[in-house]
Amino acid sequence: MNSILDIEHLRTHFKTDDGTVRAVDDVSFQVRQGEIVCIVGESGSGKSITAMSVMGLVEGPAGRVVGGNIRFDGEELLKLSRNELRTIRGNEIAMIFQEPMTSLNPVLKIGEQLMEPLIEHRKLNKKAARKRAIELINEVGISRAEQIADSYPHELSGGMLQRIMIAIAISCGPKLLIADEPTTALDVTIQAQILDMLRKFKEESNMSILLITHDLGVVAEMADYVVVMYAGKVVEEGEVVALFENPKHPYTQGLLKSKPIINQRQEELYSIPGQVPNPLELVPSCYFHERCAHCMEICKTTQPALKEVGNQQKVACWLYEEATANV
């Protein structure tokens, strides 16, 4: 499978009054054509900033991509001008966010917002764009499409707004859809419908999806490949089945342990002890060491590199150093 997105050694930092936050710190992974890659990790692990870096939406001047490469369909995105990037954004790469209201314009009718990218990127005239906008509203499972096109965002429910966001995102037939916690704010039934819809569009068009979530249920449901992030770094990655069946990193093991299991009533749900370290106080070490039951001396002083442990699974953990030496 061809890779559509190739992130290599990406580093995105924020300068704050208290120091530099290394939000994304030497992150590499790929998204192949037609594949769903999930980035999973606790709040603050750098998932959103990774996505924002791809979209060229990191808020400067405090935030900046300070190193690495982001190749999309063979083209280096970090070298593009703002205008060149704008042509790709919303067209070849589309993004949806957790809160659709933050991306929609409250004073523009839904139909007009759907027409915008069609006019800008697909060069449709107004009449054709309106016709396509109505079709798109139907395609995302909303009835009374004409009426909805003439509504304002505040007249629609959260689930409907997210469907509209998806309609806008897929309107120009993107090769890559980045979805940042797209269902977190929705109730479970709507969540399942939205995820099903994303999968259906992916299958119909062979687009790739980079899905950001902290919900392992969503990962199990959607992912082909999983990237686990912790404190700005990838700590483990692999095919979804291998990773769920045989998680290597103690952090991934903890995440999986904290997921409720159907038919198994647990007295108390497990939660990983401790907290994500303060991003301003990171010292060379495994950033997970203070929360890790297997912590060794080396973990406190030296950062483990991400290494292949077989079966296309990679892990950054000193527990596997001997194992990796033999791979």
Ligand SMILES: Nc1ncnc2c1ncn2[C@@H]1O[C@H](COP(=O)(O)OP(=O)(O)OP(=O)(O)O)[C@@H](O)[C@H]1O
């Ligand atoms: N504008 C900013 N200024 C300073 N630090 C920032 C800024 N935006 C993000 N960060 C920091 O970057 C790190 C990564 O944030 P990011 O939003 O990518 O995490 P996340 O994994 O997506 O979390 P969440 O699930 O809560 O969205 C965090 O430590 C965060 O505090």
